[in-house]
Amino acid sequence: MSVPLSACPACDAAPLAKAQAGKGVAGNGMEGKRIMLSLPHIYCAACIAGVEGNLAQQDGVRAARVNLTLKRATVDVDPDVEPETLANYLTGIGFEAYELDAGQLTSTATDKMGKDLLMRLGVAGFAMMNVMLLSVAVWSGATDATRDMFHWISAAIAIPTIGFSSQVFFKSAWTALRVGRLNMDVPISLAILLALGMSLYETAQSGEHAYFDAALSLTFFLLAGRYLDYRTRSVARSAAEELAALEVPRALRLTDAGDEQVSVAELAVGDIVRVVPGARVPVDGIVVTGESELDRSLLTGESLPVAAGPDTVVSTGEVNLTGPMTVRVTAAGRDSSLHRMADLVAIAETARNRYTSLADKAAKIYAPLVHILALGAFLAWLWISGGDVRLALNIAVAVLIITCPCALGLAVPAVTTAASGRLFKQGMLLKSATAMERLAEVDHVVFDKTGTLTQGKPVMDENAQHRTQDLEIALALAEGSSHPLALSLTQAARAKGIVPAEVSRVHEVPGKGIEGIWNGKTVRLGRAEWLGANAVGQTATYLSVSGARPVAFTFTDRLREAVNEAISGLKAQGMGITLISGDVPAAVADIAGRVGISDWKADTLPEGKAEYVARLGKSGKRVLMVGDGLNDTAALAAAHVSISPASALEAARVVSDIVLLGQSMGPLGEATLMAKSATRRIKENFAIAAGYNAIAIPIALLGLATPLAAALAMSLSSVTVSLNALRLKKG
Amino acid sequence: MNVLVYLIPISLLLGGGGLAAFFWTLRSEQYDDPDGNSQRILSDRWDDRPPEE
Numbered sequence: 001m002s003v004p005l006s007a008c009p010a011c012d013a014a015p016l017a018k019a020q021a022g023k024g025v026a027g028n029g030m031e032g033k034r035i036m037l038s039l040p041h042i043y044c045a046a047c048i049a050g051v052e053g054n055l056a057q058q059d060g061v062r063a064a065r066v067n068l069t070l071k072r073a074t075v076d077v078d079p080d081v082e083p084e085t086l087a088n089y090l091t092g093i094g095f096e097a098y099e100l101d102a103g104q105l106t107s108t109a110t111d112k113m114g115k116d117l118l119m120r121l122g123v124a125g126f127a128m129m130n131v132m133l134l135s136v137a138v139w140s141g142a143t144d145a146t147r148d149m150f151h152w153i154s155a156a157i158a159i160p161t162i163g164f165s166s167q168v169f170f171k172s173a174w175t176a177l178r179v180g181r182l183n184m185d186v187p188i189s190l191a192i193l194l195a196l197g198m199s200l201y202e203t204a205q206s207g208e209h210a211y212f213d214a215a216l217s218l219t220f221f222l223l224a225g226r227y228l229d230y231r232t233r234s235v236a237r238s239a240a241e242e243l244a245a246l247e248v249p250r251a252l253r254l255t256d257a258g259d260e261q262v263s264v265a266e267l268a269v270g271d272i273v274r275v276v277p278g279a280r281v282p283v284d285g286i287v288v289t290g291e292s293e294l295d296r297s298l299l300t301g302e303s304l305p306v307a308a309g310p311d312t313v314v315s316t317g318e319v320n321l322t323g324p325m326t327v328r329v330t331a332a333g334r335d336s337s338l339h340r341m342a343d344l345v346a347i348a349e350t351a352r353n354r355y356t357s358l359a360d361k362a363a364k365i366y367a368p369l370v371h372i373l374a375l376g377a378f379l380a381w382l383w384i385s386g387g388d389v390r391l392a393l394n395i396a397v398a399v400l401i402i403t404c405p406c407a408l409g410l411a412v413p414a415v416t417t418a419a420s421g422r423l424f425k426q427g428m429l430l431k432s433a434t435a436m437e438r439l440a441e442v443d444h445v446v447f448d449k450t451g452t453l454t455q456g457k458p459v460m461d462e463n464a465q466h467r468t469q470d471l472e473i474a475l476a477l478a479e480g481s482s483h484p485l486a487l488s489l490t491q492a493a494r495a496k497g498i499v500p501a502e503v504s505r506v507h508e509v510p511g512k513g514i515e516g517i518w519n520g521k522t523v524r525l526g527r528a529e530w531l532g533a534n535a536v537g538q539t540a541t542y543l544s545v546s547g548a549r550p551v552a553f554t555f556t557d558r559l560r561e562a563v564n565e566a567i568s569g570l571k572a573q574g575m576g577i578t579l580i581s582g583d584v585p586a587a588v589a590d591i592a593g594r595v596g597i598s599d600w601k602a603d604t605l606p607e608g609k610a611e612y613v614a615r616l617g618k619s620g621k622r623v624l625m626v627g628d629g630l631n632d633t634a635a636l637a638a639a640h641v642s643i644s645p646a647s648a649l650e651a652a653r654v655v656s657d658i659v660l661l662g663q664s665m666g667p668l669g670e671a672t673l674m675a676k677s678a679t680r681r682i683k684e685n686f687a688i689a690a691g692y693n694a695i696a697i698p699i700a701l702l703g704l705a706t707p708l709a710a711a712l713a714m715s716l717s718s719v720t721v722s723l724n725a726l727r728l729k730k731g
Numbered sequence: 732m733n734v735l736v737y738l739i740p741i742s743l744l745l746g747g748g749g750l751a752a753f754f755w756t757l758r759s760e761q762y763d764d765p766d767g768n769s770q771r772i773l774s775d776r777w778d779d780r781p782p783e784e
Contacts, residue, residue, distance in 0.1 A: 045773040053776075068767030115757055122757070126750040130743060146735075153739065 032062055035083045036100040037073045037090065038242060042066065051095050058089065070238065072100070100242065117230055120165040121223045127161035128216040132711070135213040139708045144206075151203040154212040158196065166192050166219050168226060184363045184409065187370045191400040192218060198397045201390075209394065214401045214710050221718045225410035228417045232430075236420065239429050239661070251282040254326060271329045275320045278482045283329045287312045290325030291510035294318045295484070297450045297629065304539055305484075307527075317630050317649055321483050323510020357434045358682055359412045374399045377701050391703070398705040402696045402713065411685035411721035418728040419678035427662035428643075428671055435657035437682075438641040439675035441622045445570055446613055446635070448627035449581035449591050452645060453563050455663070456628075458485055458539055458555035460492035470551050472501035474543045477514040477525040480506055485541045485555060486514070486525070513541070521546045538586075557587075559594060560645075562666030567595050569669020576621070580604050580612060582631050610634035626668070628652055643668070674728075681728055685721040692717045 039051065048066045051073055055064035060078035067074070075086060083099040090097035134150045142150060169192065173185035192215050199210035251267055252259050252274040259274060264282045267273065272288060275281055281294075293305040296318050305321055308314065314327060378396035385391050420430045430436060447453055475493040478486035479500060503523060506516035513526010525543050528535040533542045533550035539557070544550040570577060579600040581588045588602040601612070609627075613635045616623045625632070625639035628648035636642035637655045644656040645663075653659055660667065696713050699705050756762070 045770040048767060048770060049774045049776050066767060067764040068770055069764045111763070115762075118762070119754065119757055122750060122753045126746055126753075130746050133742065134739075157743075 032076050033079050033081075035075045035077055035081070035086065037075065037083065037087055038098040038100050039066070039071050039073055039090070039095055040098070041096050042068065042071060047095065050093075051090065054090070054093060055086065058086065061086070070242075072242070073097070111234075114227075114230060114234060117168070117223065117227045120168060121220070121227055123161055124165040124216060124220040124223055127157050127165075128213065128220045131157055131213045131216050135210075135707065135711070138210075147208075148203065148206050151199070151210045151212070154210065155200055155203055158199075158212040158216055162192060162196055162215060162219060165223060168223065169219075182367045182371075184367060187367050187400065187403075188218070188222060188409070190371075191215075191397075191403075194393075194397045195401055198393060202394075205390075209707050211397065211401060211707050211710065214707060214714065217711065217714055218401065221714070222409040225413045228410075229413035232413065232417045232420050233433065235424070236429055236431055239424075239659075252276070267329055269329050269331065273327050273329060275325050275327055277320055277322055277324060279320055281314050281316060281318045281320060281327065283327065284315050284331040285313075285327040285329045287314060288326045288328050290323050291512070292323040292325050293321040293483070295321055297456055322481070322508060322512075357437055358679070358686075362686055370400065370403050373403065373697065373701075381703065395700065395703045395705075398703075398710065399697065399700045401710050402700040402705055403693055410718055411689065411725060412682055414722050414725035415678055415681045415685065415728065418725050419674060419681075422728065423667070423671055423674060426667040426670065427660060427664065428667050429659040429661055430657070431659060432657040435641055436675045436678050438622075438657065439624065439672055440679040442575065442624040442641060442672060444576040444578070444616055444621040445624045445626065446578045446580055446616070446639065447597070448609075448625075448629060448632045448635075449579060449583055449588055450557070451628040451647065452626055452632075453560060453579070453591055453595060453665070454557040455560050456647070457558065458488050459558045460488050461554045461556055463554070466551065466553070468498065469501070470543055470545075471496070471498045473503060473518055473523050473545065474525055474553065476500035476503035476518070477506060477516055477523065477543075481508055481514055485539070485553075488555060489541065489553060518545070557591070559591070561664035563595050566665040566668040567597065570672065571596075573669075573672060575672075578612075578616075580609050580635075582606075582609075582629075606631040606634050610638045613638045624672075678728060681725055685724055688720055688724065689717060692720075 039047075042048065042051065048068060051066050052064045055061050055073065055075055058081075060081040062076040062078070064073060064075045066072075077086075087097040087099045131154045134154050138147050138150050166189070169185045169188045172183065173189040176183040176186060195211040195215040195218075199212050199215070202208075202210050250261055251264050253262050253267065254272040254274055267283055273283060273285070277292070287308055287310050289310060291307075291309045294308045294312075294314065295305050296315075308320075308325065313330075374396045377399045378392045381392035381395050382389065416433075416436060419436060423430060432438075450456055471493050474489060475498050478489045478493075481487070501518055503516040503518045506514060508514050509526070509530075512530040513524055515522065515524050515526075517523070523543070523545050524531055525541060528540070528542050528550075531542050531544040531550045533544065533552065536552050536554060539555045540552045541555075542550045542552050567577060577597050577599065579588065579592050579595075579597045581591075581600075581602055582604055583602060585602040588600050592598070592600040604612070609632060613623050613625055617638065617640060622640040625636050625642045626644070627633075627636055627642070628645050629652060630649050632644075633649075633652050633655050636644065636652060641658070642656045643658040643660060644652045645660045646653075648656075648659075658671075692713065696705070696709075699709070761768070
């Protein structure tokens, strides 16, 4: 079919999709499989129709469904269809698509839990409203038989509802009690169960007060908090999973029968794998054949490529730049250097896990206090009334209900949902539940250089001395190569409107450069040593036209977007800023000067970085570490809170609390401010709850609380804290 | 007060109807893709007949 080309290819594809819908949907009897594709840039109705319609038209595709919220497509296909083919096809017609590793995505399992919570919430809401309706009738004066009937109907609704909806709390409370601990769910469960039992007894005795509505609204509000909390985490988790699933760990294994694609987990020591130019080295190993250059920046921070040939030791995560190589595996999977780095991380992480969140701190004071208060009220009234168990129990239940931990159960998740939702919109993904609170405490920021402050992509410097003819020849040579310098040169030359010269017999000399024939002369573009040129002190490639003096094209790593804004924003907040890199001093000093960081360190080993961060931490600083490489992972884990860009290695992203989803560093400055105001809101909510309890508890202790007062107070406090949390959304 | 005999069951039935509808929306995965659903109504793809399941 013809491929429509326009600014919005989806718009052209939409009518086509309508005509072709249905084709290819039917299966052919074979066992099918399910493919997930990530579609990061779809946004409109026409995009959905375009992707679904065009996919359905492909051979072997049975059904395709786009989820715009997750920006993902689920495709049911015949077993012989390769995900890569579909992704490439979609990218080709204008919908950027990436294959996702379905094994990394557990969203279906988590989804079930979300649905389960939502179902319980719905049932609790339904029951609460109906019982509240009946309770209003009782409060407004229903007496005798009418009141009893209303109470019995309420009981008939409340008992099954509590049995279903409150299970969440009962289960969690039971788990805690069994190991001899107290958690928030213990007083919650106790309040719900006691209120229910007490009300049943009162109803049977034709008593005046029943707390069915209170037990139900307690369940409803707390479940709402639980669901919000769950949603925030599942959004973060599914986005984090997607980042991981984008890197499908595959390797090309050489066998007697030829190359076969296998997952990295299947590789064994002694296997030979092929690493093509542009690919990441999947294992630790030794080069057997092939000459190339390696980009080690993710491991060491070095910005210059390193030459590699037979017997060179290579590590997981390095990128092969110029020539194809075969590598003999010396360590794969759990033994590889990537995983050894993880050991360093594990030690640092235990320290961080000890961080207790504000909610936990509050719960630690709250749970025992409530129990003591209720028990105290029960005993005191037993003594005052001279042994009236019914009255004493009534008051104890009122105390338990009045002290409802709505502020803890609803207000913290409400604030974190609002705040992390806003950060997500700005391109920051909070992976850890306590990341926000830790971010709010930061007073020192440590940056990595390559790939963090810079894009890790060299850009060719403008140089007036370059002759057009040289550029034309260089462009002709560079065009066919996938070396980053060649790519950048091609881009820069094209942007200047340079037309490639007529160069014949262009071929790449692995590990050295590119060679060709121009006007009968040999022309070369590549490393200084190869051309006999004098190397300049920065990243550069050289062009020699036989006979003439080699010309140098220099490159500078471009800064990530909005780095200056982020750093000046952090400085304005009075934070100390340090730049640490494994790169050579000259390169680090240059970047430090450009972004205005006066405190920098070069030539730092991974251990050195972690040690520096740990030392800052010991001296009382709260350190935020921003880094992307394998050499940063230990430091990321040692810091109080850590951020890595989405382009970082998976190992670095895993230990980070926050992932920057976009290319820009801009959200960084605002994020700390946001975290501070979110933490302030949480504290305010605690204050609101404490203030309300300060009034309500004495009333309950004196035995003056009625179910109406309890219902009013509970709803009011819940609504107040939620509204306070919503203020975050505005600013 | 005899009217209560009708009114209470009616209110419970109506509420229960709402709850059943909520269950149905939940079971048929109508909350999975809120952004997509709001966009899909703009497409005329299934205007003539619904897709075959």
